[in-house]
Amino acid sequence: MSTPVPFLLGLADDALVTAQRLGWWISRAPELEEDVALANIGLDQLGQARGLYAVVAELEGAGRTEDDLAYLRGPAEFRNVLLVERPQEDFAVCVVRMLLLAAWQVEVYAALAAREGPARGVAAKAVKEVAYHLDHAAQWVLRLGDGTPLSHERTRAALEAEWPHLPELLEPDATAPVDPATLREAVLGRVLPVLEQATLTVPPLPAAPPTGGRAGHHTEHLTDLLAQMQQVARAHPGATW
């Protein structure tokens, strides 16, 4: 019998790394209101990660806690996709990436919530959250893509940078409770109309899109991110406050 642990761990790691990247925007967003919105979205992602880590920890039955999973694993043990670990210090990149990720998360969580399984409860709650993230991202992609020449150009550049990372989310995984390959049409059905309305052209995919995150092969960006995120927990093992 296949175990859902690797798949759920990947889903959780996507959410945790996304939460950490969104945290960077706090105090840096274009307006105070967007600051709050991005913080809310980051906290939603953090909550999803916690819920999934708790499920994974119980399924593993190895005595690891959600904190152990978040703070005491090295980069090679993380299973997030490369899309989410790269820096996103440009607002257009932030919202384009959110569009791609949320379109995928909506489909994954909806599928998990529709069937019996250990992650059903977490997924049922998460699907409403990521539906809002998708809407938020779509609103911004529409306004920036179909905005001024400058905002269009920056959004086009952001799409060019993020788009090659979409295939990794949709790689087949026959052992997963939800095979991501089966979500391809649904995810594209959410993303493509937004891009079209935003007057953005879908960039061509490279012959060999970047991949490897699900197998633990990451960029140095994840090492930097984890070093910062984990430093307090590692310097003071077991500390509480």
Next chain:
Amino acid sequence: MSGGASGGGEWPLWEVFVRARRGMAHVHVGSLHAPDADLALRNARDVYTRRQEGVSLWVVPSAEVVASTPDVRGSFFEPAADKDYRHPTHYTVPDGVQHL
């Protein structure tokens, strides 16, 4: 119009009204900046209903609100000060009346 302290200051200001429960009126809770109505509604959701404060939201462009000004306070409000017959305080409630 905006002149807020929250950054760019180019987005217009919106007044936000939240209805806490079904059957209650929308109550003014504050204001925020947003580039247009759709995003104003979403910003209001994020800023003012994070802790389950509401079930319905209104946003109104602040520029569309017509407000009384302090210099008309005398003519607007003071005449009501000595007209206590407008308050239902001159009626004595007979003993035994319930549900009043």
